[in-house]
Amino acid sequence: MIGILGILGYKYIWQAPKYSDGEELPNFRAKLVNGNSFELKEMRGNYVLLDFWGSWCAPCRQDNPNLVKLYNQFNGKAFTDSEGFELVSVAIETKKESAIAAIKKDGLRWPYHIILTDRFRSEIAKAFGVREIPTKYLLSPNGEVLSVNESYENLQKLLANKLK
Secondary structure, eight states: OOOHHHHHHHHHHHHSOSOOTTOBOOOOEEEBTTSOEEEGGGGTTEEEEEEEEOTTOHHHHHHHHHHHHHHHHHTTOOBSSSSEEEEEEEEEOSOHHHHHHHHHHTTOOSSEEEEETTGGGSHHHHHTTOOSSOEEEEEOTTSBEEEESOOHHHHHHHHHTTBO
């Protein structure tokens, strides 16, 4: 008989993001909310926070003010080893309109917003092993994972240590 620890262990492993520190994330293509094409590899040279979230997800919506602060603090700044900092939001949704309303309401002012209306069944969510949200990957300028689901305090410290 599987005990509660076995069930919790299985849940932890099943929900864990697919990639970890030091691994290179695969490229993907998608349409941005504004209709432009997007490829993750175009972000090379920058620190990138790839944020999987949902308008229906209370923890995600509670995280959004922290994302706005992080973006405002580091976007457009000079780093010792990169061109800059970008944030890419990938909304896991059933209705595009819900994500667009949340983007506006929460003041998510960065230009890179992708909405996946087939939720966790989308090719992008499957490729990244996203089974729960929020899931965040901080990428190095060469596309390697620096951290997964890091606290905002640690993200700020890491990025602040790389400023010129």
